[in-house]
């Protein structure tokens with residue numbers, strides 16, 4: 333898929349204020365600092381579209397972008413930031429839960445995971461929860477340029493082993509680097525294929 337146009341539409345905390353659910357929607361989420369903004373900017377080819385390194389304590393918003401007048405890209409607030417208060421963690425949980433359950437055009441969630449780290453419970457729990465809600469998701473391993481390909485592959489294998497304990501079928505997994513633009517074609521092709529179904 334060629335990205336001809338990517339434009340910011342709206343940020344809010346309420347699902348009923350999101351754009352009309354008349355197009356397929358792909359949401360991006362992960363631990364804070366996982367490289368989500370960098371990945372979104374890399375995919376859309378617009379450097380400043382998603383703000384990189386937003387302060388994690390800031391208002392947590394659902395950010396909608398319209399791509400090629402055809403599908404919505406959603407930048408969701410990250411999780412797992414240690415300094416966030418219990419209160420705002422609870423707010424995040426409610427908002428995300430509501431969004432995952434109520435957003436009727438939500439087609440697939442991209443769960444971002446830093447390819448340098450061993451499997452983390454917070455990521456495994458989040459994916460488990462998506463499964464329980466019946467929300468389709470794929471995994472995007474980020475920052476692959478920061479280490480050898482062997483190390484990235486071993487992180488992916490470790491996740492696969494862990495997930496096999498509870499899942500019959502493993503989700504699709506993408507290896508990416510925003511720095512080197514790795515994985516861009518694969519992700520855009522995946523979205524194109526799902527949109528065509």
Ligand code: GDP
Nearest residue numbers: 364365366367368369370384385475509510511
């Ligand atoms: P977010 O908080 O998940 O939106 O993460 P950011 O996109 O702001 O990235 C967090 C940090 O990781 C920044 O310093 C980025 O420059 C860096 N980063 C993100 N993606 C990559 C990548 O693919 N390769 C490298 N080397 N650094 C990355």
